Amino acid sequence: GAGVSQSPSNKVTEKGKDVELRCDPISGHTALYWYRQSLGQGLEFLIYFQGNSAPDKSGLPSDRFSAERTGGSVSTLTIQRTQQEDSAVYLCASSLDGRVGDTQYFGPGTRLTVL
Amino acid sequence: AQKVTQAQTEISVVEKEDVTLDCVYETRDTTYYLFWYKQPPSGELVFLIRRNSFDEQNEISGRYSWNFQKSTSSFNFTITASQVVDSAVYFCALSHTSGTYKYIFGTGTRLKVLA
Numbered sequence: 001g002a003g004v005s006q007s008p009s010n011k012v013t014e015k016g017k018d019v020e021l022r023c024d025p026i027s028g029h030t031a032l033y034w035y036r037q038s039l040g041q042g043l044e045f046l047i048y049f050q051g052n053s054a055p056d057k058s059g060l061p062s063d064r065f066s067a068e069r070t071g072g073s074v075s076t077l078t079i080q081r082t083q084q085e086d087s088a089v090y091l092c093a094s095s096l097d098g099r100v101g102d103t104q105y106f107g108p109g110t111r112l113t114v115l
Numbered sequence: 116a117q118k119v120t121q122a123q124t125e126i127s128v129v130e131k132e133d134v135t136l137d138c139v140y141e142t143r144d145t146t147y148y149l150f151w152y153k154q155p156p157s158g159e160l161v162f163l164i165r166r167n168s169f170d171e172q173n174e175i176s177g178r179y180s181w182n183f184q185k186s187t188s189s190f191n192f193t194i195t196a197s198q199v200v201d202s203a204v205y206f207c208a209l210s211h212t213s214g215t216y217k218y219i220f221g222t223g224t225r226l227k228v229l230a
Contacts, residue, residue, distance in 0.1 A: 042222040045217065103162055104218060106162075109159065
């Protein structure tokens with residue numbers, strides 16, 4: 001299992017509920033990224049981790065979104081009080097060290113549906 | 116401005132036809148990297164190629180080939196003798212010095228290969 005894994009693969013929730021999305025990066029990769037892809041759209045950058053710290057949270061769309069990474073490995077993206085516009089595929093990627101040109105490897109994504 | 120443009124929103128071809136997906140980029144940096152990713156219906160982005168700005172040699176991998184031309188700021192992707200399994204959304208991305216870890220993605224080209 002050398003690739004990026006994400007769970008759950010699908011999540012259906014009701015408006016107003018909180019959700020947690022998990023990402024397990026490739027072993028040894030210090031950089032981790034979260035993206036959001038709305039139906040038929042491109043990729044929207046959300047947040048970047050280098051180790052356990054997040055030097056760039058600029059893409060988080062609102063304060064309902066937060067993310068953490070522990071032990072320099074697994075990351076959790078939390079969306080509080082979900083809204084229907086949060087429905088999207090959330091993609092996680094990891095790369096070796098986050099330098100320019102570092103190749104990002106993506107997980108299969110979590111499809112979030114907010115009813 | 117740093118930007119990636121994939122002007123072709125959707126392309127349909129018949130199996131065994133050749134098809135070229137266009138990617139035009141903008142950057143002020145002299146050091147940068149370009150990428151192509153494939154997103155099949157399953158949703159996971161699959162890394163195809165990385166090219167740095169100092170290497171303008173074209174690359175061929177099986178039925179895939181890439182044409183990098185700095186003079187026109189383009190990094191086009193050609194699939195020869197297309198197959199139904201090539202049906203996917205293809206994304207071009209740019210990683211540039213002043214952006215460090217950040218990728219700038221194009222909006223993607225949906226390729227449909229008809230049997």
